[in-house]
Amino acid sequence: MMQTASKPLLKVEGLSVEFGASRVIDDLSFSVSSGQTVAIVGESGSGKSVTSLSVMRLADMLGANFPAGRILFGTSKGEADLLRLDQKTMRGIRGKEISMIFQEPMTSLNPVFTIGDQVAEILKLHEGKSNTAALAEAKRLLDMVRLPDAAELLTRYPHQLSGGMRQRVMIAMALACKPKLLIADEPTTALDVTIQAQILNILRDLQKDLGTAIIFITHDMGVVAEMADDVVVMWKGKAVEKGAALDIFDKPAHPYTRTLLSAVPKLGSMTGQDFPKRLPLMVLEDGEPRLAGVERVQDTARYSADPLLSVRDLVVRFDIKKSFLGKVTHRVHAVEKVSFDIHPGETLALVGESGSGKSTIGRTIQQLQKATAGNVSFAGKSLSDMTSAERHRLRQDVQYIFQDPFASLDPRKTVGFSIAEPIRTHGLIHSDKEIATTVDALLERVGLTSAHARRYPHEFSGGQRQRICIARALASNPKLIIADEALSALDVSIQAQIINLFMDLQQERGLAYLFISHDMAVVEKMSHRVAVLYLGQIMEFGYRRQVFETPSHDYTRRLLSAVPIADPRQRKQLAAIEGDIPSPVRAVGNEPVRYAREEIAPGHFVARSA
Amino acid sequence: MASRSASSNFLKLEFVLGALLVGVIGIAVIFSGVIFPGGAEKIDLMSRLVPPFTKPAHIFGTDPLGRDVLARVMAGGKISLLVGFVSVAGGVTVGVVMGLIAGYYRGIWDMLVMRFADIQLAMPFILLAITFIAIVGGGLANTIILLVVSQWVQYARLVRGSVLTLREREFILSARAIGVKDWRIIVQHLLPNLIGPVIVLMTLNVATNILLESSLTFLGLGIDPTIPSWGGMLAEGRTYLQTAWWVSVFPGLAILLTVLGLNLLGDWLRDSLDPTGRTSA
Numbered sequence: 092m093m094q095t096a097s098k099p100l101l102k103v104e105g106l107s108v109e110f111g112a113s114r115v116i117d118d119l120s121f122s123v124s125s126g127q128t129v130a131i132v133g134e135s136g137s138g139k140s141v142t143s144l145s146v147m148r149l150a151d152m153l154g155a156n157f158p159a160g161r162i163l164f165g166t167s168k169g170e171a172d173l174l175r176l177d178q179k180t181m182r183g184i185r186g187k188e189i190s191m192i193f194q195e196p197m198t199s200l201n202p203v204f205t206i207g208d209q210v211a212e213i214l215k216l217h218e219g220k221s222n223t224a225a226l227a228e229a230k231r232l233l234d235m236v237r238l239p240d241a242a243e244l245l246t247r248y249p250h251q252l253s254g255g256m257r258q259r260v261m262i263a264m265a266l267a268c269k270p271k272l273l274i275a276d277e278p279t280t281a282l283d284v285t286i287q288a289q290i291l292n293i294l295r296d297l298q299k300d301l302g303t304a305i306i307f308i309t310h311d312m313g314v315v316a317e318m319a320d321d322v323v324v325m326w327k328g329k330a331v332e333k334g335a336a337l338d339i340f341d342k343p344a345h346p347y348t349r350t351l352l353s354a355v356p357k358l359g360s361m362t363g364q365d366f367p368k369r370l371p372l373m374v375l376e377d378g379e380p381r382l383a384g385v386e387r388v389q390d391t392a393r394y395s396a397d398p399l400l401s402v403r404d405l406v407v408r409f410d411i412k413k414s415f416l417g418k419v420t421h422r423v424h425a426v427e428k429v430s431f432d433i434h435p436g437e438t439l440a441l442v443g444e445s446g447s448g449k450s451t452i453g454r455t456i457q458q459l460q461k462a463t464a465g466n467v468s469f470a471g472k473s474l475s476d477m478t479s480a481e482r483h484r485l486r487q488d489v490q491y492i493f494q495d496p497f498a499s500l501d502p503r504k505t506v507g508f509s510i511a512e513p514i515r516t517h518g519l520i521h522s523d524k525e526i527a528t529t530v531d532a533l534l535e536r537v538g539l540t541s542a543h544a545r546r547y548p549h550e551f552s553g554g555q556r557q558r559i560c561i562a563r564a565l566a567s568n569p570k571l572i573i574a575d576e577a578l579s580a581l582d583v584s585i586q587a588q589i590i591n592l593f594m595d596l597q598q599e600r601g602l603a604y605l606f607i608s609h610d611m612a613v614v615e616k617m618s619h620r621v622a623v624l625y626l627g628q629i630m631e632f633g634y635r636r637q638v639f640e641t642p643s644h645d646y647t648r649r650l651l652s653a654v655p656i657a658d659p660r661q662r663k664q665l666a667a668i669e670g671d672i673p674s675p676v677r678a679v680g681n682e683p684v685r686y687a688r689e690e691i692a693p694g695h696f697v698a699r700s701a
Numbered sequence: 702m703a704s705r706s707a708s709s710n711f712l713k714l715e716f717v718l719g720a721l722l723v724g725v726i727g728i729a730v731i732f733s734g735v736i737f738p739g740g741a742e743k744i745d746l747m748s749r750l751v752p753p754f755t756k757p758a759h760i761f762g763t764d765p766l767g768r769d770v771l772a773r774v775m776a777g778g779k780i781s782l783l784v785g786f787v788s789v790a791g792g793v794t795v796g797v798v799m800g801l802i803a804g805y806y807r808g809i810w811d812m813l814v815m816r817f818a819d820i821q822l823a824m825p826f827i828l829l830a831i832t833f834i835a836i837v838g839g840g841l842a843n844t845i846i847l848l849v850v851s852q853w854v855q856y857a858r859l860v861r862g863s864v865l866t867l868r869e870r871e872f873i874l875s876a877r878a879i880g881v882k883d884w885r886i887i888v889q890h891l892l893p894n895l896i897g898p899v900i901v902l903m904t905l906n907v908a909t910n911i912l913l914e915s916s917l918t919f920l921g922l923g924i925d926p927t928i929p930s931w932g933g934m935l936a937e938g939r940t941y942l943q944t945a946w947w948v949s950v951f952p953g954l955a956i957l958l959t960v961l962g963l964n965l966l967g968d969w970l971r972d973s974l975d976p977t978g979r980t981s982a
Contacts, residue, residue: 457878486880499871503893503976513879547976560875567879 098165099124100271100304101146106160108138108145110153115141116328119160121321125271126298128305130319130336132312134351134582135553138328139308143274146306147191148173148181164189165271187217190265194277196257200249206233206260207245213267232263236293253671254445255286262293269301276308283444283609283672288653291317310582312355313612313655316340317662324348336659346380349373353380354587355657356612362640366390367438367617369594372587384591391597392437392619397471399571399603400433400456400489405465407451407627411676424675424683425451427627428465433571436597438604440614440635442650443624446675449607452624453573456605457491458482469571487517490564494576496556500548506559507544510534513567533562537592554585561592565600573605578613590617611654615639620694623647626675628686633695643697715969722962726955730778737769741776741929744768753947762947764937774951777929780841782959784914784930785907788848793903795849796856801887803857804864815861818854826851826913827920834922844923848910855906856899863895897971904967908960931956 099122108116116138123129133139144150146162162173166188173181185191193199201209210232211225220228226245233241236259249257258278265273275294279287291314298305307318315322315336322339324332324347332345343349353373361368367389371382405426412421426448433439441449454460456467458474467474469485477485490513493499500509510530513519520526531541537558548556557577564572574593578586590613596602608614614621614635621638623631623646631644642648677683686698711717733741745767753762753770761770803814821829833847867873868891876886915932917923926933931952938949 459874459878483880486878491875491878493871493875495871499875501872501876501890501894503974504889505976512876512881516879516881516885549977563875563879 100165101306102161102163103142103146104161104163106142106145106162107158108141108150109156109158114328115155116145119325119328119330121323121330121333123272123304123306123321125304126302127320128298128307128318129321129323130307130309130315131323131325132309132315132351133325134310134584136327137325139325140276142325143191143276143306143308146173146274147185147189148176148178149185151178183217186213186270187268188270189272189274190268190270191274191276192258192261192265192278194280196254196261196281199261200257202249204248205245206247206249206252210245210260210264210267213264217268228267229263232267233260235266235297236260236263237289238263253674254282255289255671258282258286258290259293262290262297266297266301266303270303272304272306274306274308277310278307279314280309280311284611284653284655285444285649285672287314288655291655294318311655312352312583312657316657316659317655319659324351340657340659346375346378349380350375350584352657354584356583356587356590356610356616357657358612358615358651358654359639359656360612361615361635363636364388365634365636367594367619367635369591369598372591387594387598389594389597389619391601393435393601394437396435398432399435399470400605401466401468402432402452402456403430403466403468405429405452405455405467406463407448407455407460408463419679421676421678424627424677426455427683428685429622429624429627429629430465431622431629431632433603433605435570435603436601437620438593438597438606438618440606440608440618440621441624442608442611442614442621444609444650444672446626446672447624448627448675449624450575451627453491453575453605453607457489457573458486459491484517487513487519487567488569489571489573490567490569492557492560492564492572492574492577495580496553496560497548497580499560500556502548505545505547506534506551509548510544510559510563510566513563517567519567529566530562533565534559536565536596537562538588554581554589557581557585557589558592561589561596565596568600569602571603571605573607575607576609577606578608579610586613593617611639611651623650626673626683628683628698629688629696630686630698631696632688633692637692637695641692641695643691643695645700713969715965715972719962719965719967719969722958723966726778726959726962727782729775730782733772733775733778737772737775741768741772743772750941750945750948752945753951761951762945764934764948765941765945770947770951773929773934774931774955777931777934777952778955778959780924780928780930781911781914781932781956784841784845784848784924785911785959788845788852788910789903789906791845791849792852792906793856793899796853797860797892797899799853800857800860801864801891804861805868805883805887805891811861814857818857821851821854830917830920830922834917839922839924841924844914844917847917848913852906852910855902859898859902860895863898864891867891867894893974896974900967900971904960904963907963908956911956911959 102122104120106116106119107114119142121129131139131142141150145155157174163170164173166184207226207229210229211222214220214225214228229245230241233244238244238256238259279290282290309315319336322334322336323330326347332339332343332348339348343352350373369387369389371384371386373380374383406428407426409423409425410419411423414420429452431439441452443449451460455462469488507530510533511526514526514529520529530544534541534543539555539558551559578589581589593604597604606618618635620634622629623638625646631638631647638647642651688696688698690696747767748763749765749767751759751763754760759769761774763769799814803811829851830847834843837843873886873890876890912932914923915930915936918926918930918933919936934952935949941948
């Protein structure tokens with residue numbers, strides 16, 4: 092794979108980028124050769140996306156200046172410094188010689204044109220093809236990214252395609268003019284793991300066939316290990332470490348790389364452990380990595396006690412399509428007969444991909460969503476038997492933490508107001524002075540300071556905001572916290588800190604968590620028991636060890652095999668994983684098959700395929 | 702980053718200019734009776750249509766009946782500003798409440814409010830005005846009510862649209878998850894987050910309403926035409942525009958400066974209510 096002998100296709104030398112007075116990238120150098128994949132890794136704010144936008148010269152439109160450096164690229168007309176070219180020349184290079192795939196496949200296609208029109212447009216623009224020739228080529232491209240029924244797809248609109256299919260269309264468009272360099276900016280971050288595995292496969296195979304150079308921008312060390320030949324680790328706008336992927340994973344030299352790698356949750360790292368473990372964390376202190384925190388077996392679940400929360404045969408459906416006469420014709424079957432218990436002090440994880448109904452279950456328990464059938468009871472009392480005062484009281488005992496810490500705090504209210512809101516709503520403390528003291532104590536408990544109470548959410552980073560959300564959830568002294576993808580939007584090093592915070596709070600307060608996630612590695616680290624959901628039904632349920640060490644349902648195995656492992660020696664051929672996640676939308680009368688569950692070991696349930 | 706002290710907030714150009722304009726005009730209007738006792742009504746047929754800046758007694762000149770234009774502009778502001786402010790305040794109150802209810806509760810409330818709004822939007826203003834005045838009669842109070850009735854729809858639609866996007870946001874969901882009561886969510890979370898565009902629309906509507914009042918008066922549907930108002934003076938001066946521009950230009954200028962001042966104050970208010978400190982267009 093390594094073509095060190097040949098002249099590099101793209102060579103970035105001493106690049107610096109400034110926005111106004113602030114320097115976002117400082118003295119960055121790296122090079123990419125044909126057929127090679129270079130991964131640029133870093134956490135948010137490290138400047139990795141700005142790097143790719145600078146190569147494309149799209150950063151100009153955001154107001155970037157390039158005070159120093161060169162970006163040498165071997166165009167078809169000979170080598171040129173991209174920083175010295177005018178935008179008109181760059182337009183000829185963009186899309187034709189260098190193309191780009193973005194993170195969000197939902198928004199990067201134009202909703203009012205068909206897929207065929209959009210793919211053909213590029214061919215007409217750059218290669219001057221006629222309409223029929225362009226459409227024929229478009230069909231070939233869609234076949235190339237393994238989209239089934241390509242001819243039919245050409246006439247469809249973006250909203251009729253799933254996220255994974257759209258991202259394949261984006262790849263087809265990016266490769267339409269056989270570019271020499273492809274820049275992929277977090278191309279699989281918004282996708283489910285099984286779909287991510289398919290996309291990575293396609294990219295790798297196409298690279299082999301076409302000899303394209305790829306710059307792969309990501310924050311996910313697992314994806315890096317799967318894809319990259321060379322790695323550039325970026326931190327605060329600087330490349331702190333460069334080298335072959337194997338070297339970086341084997342013997343990371345820079346302290347930052349070491350902390351980053353140690354924070355990545357690795358699937359299988361908990362093998363042989365009965366309980367989740369709180370592990371010390373490597374932190375950077377004065378530029379030196381240091382282990383901080385205690386190691387503790389998280390044996391907090393009290394199975395002898397009565398279940399705190401019981402869910403029995405829960406069914407949630409949404410009516411979506413109506414006929415002309417207002418009769419419902421289609422429904423989303425979000426949750427189909429789901430049952431489980433959560434005991435005090437236990438972390439139960441709900442894992443599944445999009446459309447599995449995992450968030451709907453959480454929202455139904457929190458009374459943000461009505462159940463179609465079934466029963467939820469808390470501390471032995473059924474929700475349907477409760478008076479409205481008791482149901483209100485339940486919102487004190489059960490708290491909900493949302494995925495996006497940027498969206499779940501009111502931008503117009505101070506952090507102190509938001510944290511005090513549950514206290515005031517439930518009338519827990521009356522004097523303003525005591526409330527302020529409590530808020531300060533909560534802020535300090537989650538690792539912030541009392542001075543932060545007077546600030547507004549926009550003044551905080553994502554990790555700090557998630558800490559604020561946790562403080563807010565703790566304010567009413569709950570017994571159960573529902574964490575809905577609460578870690579997904581955070582950088583790995585922050586993620587590791589928050590996982591430890593969750594575990595510490597569980598130890599201190601005997602909290603139970605319903606932990607909703609798509610990330611198998613994080614689930615393995617945190618949970619006592621796991622429920623694997625697929626299209627609204629539990630496919631497998633059991634203690635963490637049972638599900639991760641002896642997965643017994645095909646879907647669980649498939650999910651586990653799709654998770655990228657942060658070790659370049661363990662690259663797997665993921666050809667086995669094909670096909671999209673089916674849609675949970677069904678016509679009325681077309682009920683889904685409900686699988687019976689059998690107990691294959693004490694506490695380990697598996698859905699029996701019909 | 703955006704921590705601004707209270708004093709620097711009041712030193713913004715927008716606030717200083719806006720407060721100055723509105724303040725000077727407001728004081729002039731309120732004390733017009735003291736500065737020109739009975740001046741606005743005093744007819745002096747010997748000095749008709751005196752051009753401005755020629756006689757010290759009539760700095761802004763006189764109108765066709767020899768009344769002092771400056772005195773009339775100051776006195777006329779009373780009706781104009783009263784109608785402008787009160788009608789906008791009424792329209793905002795009704796419209797924002799209706800929009801919040803329709804957007805937050807959806808269902809039957811939404812349907813009732815919005816269908817009613819659609820019907821009203823389909824009706825031309827003049828038709829509405831003639832029907833309304835024919836039924837309840839003219840006068841200051843009824844003119845204001847008419848303007849409120851005709852304008853709440855704009856606010857209701859604007860607010861409802863914002864509520865529909867806001868209510869799906871996670872911070873509203875998380876307030877509901879905590880158990881915060883509906884009215885508190887509406888007042889404490891929804892209202893502060895949608896007030897920006899409402900303020901902008903309000904400042905623009907003050908101007909519209911001053912002019913609408915004058916159109917109504919011109920048609921004989923509004924307030925007693927002998928009471929001076931800016932809109933009324935504009936209409937009167939129209940016939941003399943070729944020969945005596947000052948009769949209509951000075952009341953026009955008064956409207957313009959008032960609206961400019963209010964717009965500046967409105968922008969400042971919107972920005973200072975936003976803790977993120979971004980200055981949006």
